[in-house]
Amino acid sequence: MSERNNLFPVFLKAEELKILLVGGGNVGLEKLEAILKNSPNAKIKIVAEEFRRKEIGDLARDNGNLQLYERAFTEEDLDSVDLVMLATDSRDLHIQIRALAKKRSLLVNVADTPDLCDFYLGSTVTKGSLKIGISTNGKSPTLSKRMRQYLEETIPDDIDNLIVKLVEIRKQLKGDFDFKVNQLNEITASWLKKNKEDQ
Numbered sequence: 001m002s003e004r005n006n007l008f009p010v011f012l013k014a015e016e017l018k019i020l021l022v023g024g025g026n027v028g029l030e031k032l033e034a035i036l037k038n039s040p041n042a043k044i045k046i047v048a049e050e051f052r053r054k055e056i057g058d059l060a061r062d063n064g065n066l067q068l069y070e071r072a073f074t075e076e077d078l079d080s081v082d083l084v085m086l087a088t089d090s091r092d093l094h095i096q097i098r099a100l101a102k103k104r105s106l107l108v109n110v111a112d113t114p115d116l117c118d119f120y121l122g123s124t125v126t127k128g129s130l131k132i133g134i135s136t137n138g139k140s141p142t143l144s145k146r147m148r149q150y151l152e153e154t155i156p157d158d159i160d161n162l163i164v165k166l167v168e169i170r171k172q173l174k175g176d177f178d179f180k181v182n183q184l185n186e187i188t189a190s191w192l193k194k195n196k197e198d199q
């Protein structure tokens with residue numbers, strides 16, 4: 001029997017949290033872009049001895065929510081942050097920072113070391129209010145990326161119209177909880193059926 005993915009997915013309000021990112025090289029940039037793609041107003045403190053000046057420098061100049069510190073990590077960097085993401089080129093440093101962060105009960109992602117991660121980034125598909133997160137349990141980011149591309153192509157771009165309509169119907173439905181659940185299930189079942197027939 002192959003391994004099952006036991007990760008528990010959540011959708012973070014990243015724009016209401018403060019994220020510390022240590023490391024500003026290729027991997028740091030990739031993780032920074034992943035956060036901003038989903039949560040453009042996320043507040044991120046980036047600490048790196050050196051960083052990809054063109055890309056990260058430009059991003060920070062245009063975005064007041066990014067604080068860039070060009071220096072080595074210090075323990076105080078963990079003060080008043082909610083999440084920690086590590087993307088340096090030093091495994092020892094990652095182990096050391098992770099230990100300091102765990103003392104403060106912070107959740108840590110170590111981009112290049114799944115074993116040291118409390119959580120993984122996933123690929124994400126966003127269409128209006130709909131967001132789908134994809135995980136391969138840390139096994140194959142490439143498959144995550146391909147699944148994202150597949151879903152991006154397959155899910156109609158106007159799916160948000162359906163959500164907008166359902167919000168209205170949900171507001172207008174009168175009756176007890178069970179009645180509302182039944183009605184909403186009926187409406188969406190017919191939508192699924194129609195979609196299948198169209199294919």
Ligand SMILES: C[C@@]1(CC(=O)O)c2cc3[nH]c(cc4nc(cc5[nH]c(cc(n2)[C@H]1CCC(=O)O)[C@@](C)(CC(=O)O)[C@@H]5CCC(=O)O)C(CC(=O)O)=C4CCC(=O)O)c(CCC(=O)O)c3CC(=O)O
Nearest residue numbers: 034111112120121122123135136137138140141142144145
């Ligand atoms: C565990 C995890 C930790 C984390 O970063 O949170 C992790 C770890 C590692 N990634 C590595 C490499 C690559 N990462 C990507 C891409 C993405 N990586 C992402 C997430 C994750 N990467 C988490 C697991 C996600 C899951 O469970 O599926 C995505 C989904 C999200 C994002 O970062 O935005 C994003 C796709 C976004 C999109 O396009 O949709 C590509 C593909 C490419 O760039 O084309 C490659 C090169 C090909 C390859 O190696 O597969 C290596 C180096 C291996 C080595 O040393 O060679 C490690 C370390 C290791 O595995 O040991």
Ligand SMILES: NC(=O)C1=CN([C@@H]2O[C@H](COP(=O)(O)OP(=O)(O)OC[C@H]3O[C@@H](n4cnc5c(N)ncnc54)[C@H](O)[C@@H]3O)[C@@H](O)[C@H]2O)C=CC1
Nearest residue numbers: 023024025026027028047048049050051072073088089112
């Ligand atoms: N670049 C890639 O696509 C891949 C990278 N990796 C691994 O991931 C790790 C990171 O890779 P890259 O981002 O390419 O490395 P990089 O060398 O471009 O970036 C490392 C970053 O860590 C920073 N750093 C180092 N020590 C620091 C400290 N004490 N305090 C603050 N910042 C510090 C550096 O200033 C730099 O910004 C490496 O271990 C690499 O082997 C693995 C697979 C692919």
